[in-house]
Amino acid sequence: MPxxxxxxxxxxxENGETTAVAVAQTYLDRIAAHNDALNAFVHIDTEHVLAQxxxxxxxxxxxxxRPLEGLPIAVxxxxxxxxxxxxxxxxxxxxxxxxxxAHVITKLKEAGAVLVGKTNMDEFAMGSSTETxxxxxxxxxxxxxxxxxxxxxxxxxxxxxxxxxxxLGTDTGGSIRQPAAVTGITGLKPTYGRVSRRGIIAFASSxxxxxxxxxxxxxxxxxxxxxxxxDPADATSVADAPMPDWLAACDAQSMxxxxxxxxxxxxxxxxxxxxxxxxxxxxxxxxxxxxEIVDISLPHTDKAVAAYYVIAPxxxxxxxxxxxxxxxxxxxxxxxxxxxxxxxxRDEGFGSEVKRRILTGAFALSSGYYDAYYxxxxxxxxxxxxxxxxxxxxxxxxxxxTSPVPAFxxxxxxxxxxxxxxxxxxxxxVNLAGLPGLSQPCGFSGGLPVGxxxxxxxxxxDLILSAAAAYESATDWSxxxxxxxxxxxxxx
Amino acid sequence: xxxxxxxxxxxxxxxLTDEEAAELGPQLSxxxxxxxxxxxxxxxxxxxxxxPHDAAMPLRADAVTNSNRRDALQQPAPKIESGLxxxxxxxx
Numbered sequence: 049m050p051x052x053x054x055x056x057x058x059x060x061x062e063n064g065e066t067t068a069v070a071v072a073q074t075y076l077d078r079i080a081a082h083n084d085a086l087n088a089f090v091h092i093d094t095e096h097v098l099a100q101x102x103x104x105x106x107x108x109x110x111x112x113x114r115p116l117e118g119l120p121i122a123v124x125x126x127x128x129x130x131x132x133x134x135x136x137x138x139x140x141x142x143x144x145x146x147x148x149x150a151h152v153i154t155k156l157k158e159a160g161a162v163l164v165g166k167t168n169m170d171e172f173a174m175g176s177s178t179e180t181x182x183x184x185x186x187x188x189x190x191x192x193x194x195x196x197x198x199x200x201x202x203x204x205x206x207x208x209x210x211x212x213x214x215x216l217g218t219d220t221g222g223s224i225r226q227p228a229a230v231t232g233i234t235g236l237k238p239t240y241g242r243v244s245r246r247g248i249i250a251f252a253s254s255x256x257x258x259x260x261x262x263x264x265x266x267x268x269x270x271x272x273x274x275x276x277x278x279d280p281a282d283a284t285s286v287a288d289a290p291m292p293d294w295l296a297a298c299d300a301q302s303m304x305x306x307x308x309x310x311x312x313x314x315x316x317x318x319x320x321x322x323x324x325x326x327x328x329x330x331x332x333x334x335x336x337x338x339x340e341i342v343d344i345s346l347p348h349t350d351k352a353v354a355a356y357y358v359i360a361p362x363x364x365x366x367x368x369x370x371x372x373x374x375x376x377x378x379x380x381x382x383x384x385x386x387x388x389x390x391x392x393x394r395d396e397g398f399g400s401e402v403k404r405r406i407l408t409g410a411f412a413l414s415s416g417y418y419d420a421y422y423x424x425x426x427x428x429x430x431x432x433x434x435x436x437x438x439x440x441x442x443x444x445x446x447x448x449x450t451s452p453v454p455a456f457x458x459x460x461x462x463x464x465x466x467x468x469x470x471x472x473x474x475x476x477x478v479n480l481a482g483l484p485g486l487s488q489p490c491g492f493s494g495g496l497p498v499g500x501x502x503x504x505x506x507x508x509x510d511l512i513l514s515a516a517a518a519y520e521s522a523t524d525w526s527x528x529x530x531x532x533x534x535x536x537x538x539x540x
Numbered sequence: 541x542x543x544x545x546x547x548x549x550x551x552x553x554x555x556l557t558d559e560e561a562a563e564l565g566p567q568l569s570x571x572x573x574x575x576x577x578x579x580x581x582x583x584x585x586x587x588x589x590x591x592p593h594d595a596a597m598p599l600r601a602d603a604v605t606n607s608n609r610r611d612a613l614q615q616p617a618p619k620i621e622s623g624l625x626x627x628x629x630x631x632x
Contacts, residue, residue: 147612240592286595354575365552374625379618383628391555403554404564408571410552424578426588465567466574482592506593
């Protein structure tokens with residue numbers, strides 16, 4: 049069972065072959081056996097998990113099953129939950145307990161899901177390797193010397209090693225898709241505005257979006273269906289967004305006649321040769337499945353990282369100004385005065401990557417520099433959006449590599465922030481344009497998974513789900529499991 | 541570009557030790573140096589993005605929707621007294 053998809057577990061629950069309590073116990077046992085090697089979870093409350101599972105079994109017996117009845121889902125430590133701590137893997141939020149649930153947490157509970165615990169992440173979601181966590185780095189199940197990607201690396205590692213069948217992540221510049229790619233699972237970043245951000249600790253408000261990390265495309269659709277929708281309490285969640293039939297999109301599984309754009313800017317010198325070969329082979333396979341591959345250009349791609357590293361840190365510096373040690377968060381000992389309290393509490397509470405981003409943003413927004421940096425970056429952002437709008441006049445979806453390289457070694461890029469930032473070179477433009485993006489496994493490089501990224505027009509998650517489901521059903525990359533974490537004989 | 545990192549840190553209300561400033565200063569200059577390539581893009585007449593989908597920001601009705609949850613909301617505060625947040629003295 050541990051490597052079963054959510055939908056398989058759902059079927060077994062429906063047929064009475066297992067119970068939510070038994071399913072939860074299976075994954076709690078996996079976590080107990082393997083979390084020390086991975087550091088994927090930073091908080092687990094076993095009794096609370098079993099209590100939710102028991103309540104779910106009772107709900108099924110008395111009232112029937114809700115859409116995610118009894119299915120275990122882990123969530124990144126960035127989602128506010130009333131149960132247990134919410135720390136965003138930062139010292140500044142040590143032992144913080146949120147007074148309310150994030151909107152998506154409420155939605156998961158209403159759908160009957162069993163919340164497994166909080167997963168590791170880069171501090172405040174700032175990173176591409178889950179090495180900046182205050183709880184220590186997370187590791188990749190395919191090779192524990194390697195990073196699991198980031199910032200949702202704990203969610204990715206937990207799903208890849210079957211410590212949970214599914215998890216939620218958040219994606220500001222690739223933080224769902226890049227870790228999904230380098231751990232060999234599926235991750236979907238929905239269209240900006242599709243999912244409420246209320247109760248998700250803010251990093252960059254015009255880019256952040258929550259989404260599922262799963263073993264299969266259909267599982268990603270099941271979770272998105274449960275968490276999507278307008279929330280009047282999030283002014284950026286869009287009220288009149290067209291809502292696709294999420295599951296039907298995956299069932300179609302056809303590529304016949306689909307036009308897939310292949311942007312030349314995403315197949316460049318310097319990327320890993322095996323990554324390139326795997327993605328090229330995937331596109332050949334799509335052609336064999338009836339799709340037409342169309343060469344396209346997204347000319348402002350090479351400016352996306354620069355625009356992102358102005359916009360995201362600027363928004364972060366504004367968002368993180370709330371950590372003033374007055375209403376919540378770490379406060380330094382014996383402050384001399386108010387300024388000393390602010391400056392020392394923030395120095396002690398934030399890690400170095402978070403400080404780097406806050407300072408970058410504070411500089412870009414400071415008097416005399418605003419037009420040259422922030423305003424300019426938002427104009428370039430408009431050009432990047434226009435690139436995609438033009439491209440989608442010619443094609444239905446766009447396919448690219450998710451990450452230019454497979455998982456790298458722990459510590460390999462921590463000394464050079466700029467090199468780390470370039471890990472997200474293929475995912476960032478999607479956030480800037482607010483588009484949906486999905487990563488799914490499509491091969492290996494040196495024993496490490498490679499991800500194929502699908503990009504769709506705004507609100508057309510159904511198109512990328514269809515393409516990804518068709519590719520998934522024609523290949524077996526999603527069925528690969530890391531040997532070190534294969535189920536022991538006794539596992540159910 | 542040479543950036544006065546201590547000045548920027550004070551804008552962001554973060555005290556930096558001398559060692560931190562020595563490390564972060566050059567890194568900040570590198571990052572700003574990298575993003576300066578944006579200057580080479582022709583953006584004449586291009587509107588700046590506000591919301592990725594040009595969605596209007598809706599206004600909600602001016603009505604009370606929350607109950608009084610003062611105790612729950614103050615529970616995570618470092619220091620409270622009689623329902624008030626306690627901070628160092630700010631007036632003489």
